[in-house]
Amino acid sequence: MTRNDTYIAFMMDHAAGNHPESFALAADLHVALNPDGAETADIWSMIGGVLLESSDIAETGGTVYAHKRVQSRKSGLSAAGLLAQPMESLKWRRGLLGVQYASAGAPGTKFMKLDPGQSAPMHGHGDLEATVVLSGRFSDGHGTYSRGDLVLGQPGMRHKPSAVGEEACVCFVAHRPNNFWRIFQ
Structure with a gap:
């Protein structure tokens, strides 16, 4: 379901520290569990480092603040945790x-569980x-996904997730938090 250009942009934003906490946690989990994800993150971090070294900031002695994902998270959550x-x-x-959900502890995050053979209804997404x-x-x-795989549901794409095999499928799901509804809580 994930187009290659969407994946590249997602991982590039992750390396640059541009994601909200929910997406940063998803990317961290993907990097921790998937060797290809770790390699992609390393490549984008190296490219970012080279670009910073050659930028005007480096030449003028300006201060560059390193992005510290774990420390900057309001919830204090980490992939390891x-x-x-x-x-x-x-x-x-x-x-x-019928799909089971549990809070993951940060805005815009949840765990989803599909029992063996269970399907979620056909649906699409209004946002990533x-x-x-x-x-x-x-x-x-669109594909079959296993431990460590990152699936990016793009706006307008429709899919129907179904657990495959004899084991329940547990996923971490992240979206951009909608701050509008927080005023009513």
């Missing part, structure tokens, strides 16, 4: 259409959604 959390201890709630498979596998009509 999310991966260490036992999934069975989460407070899973079944949504209207990042999904990282933590355990199990799922297929959505």
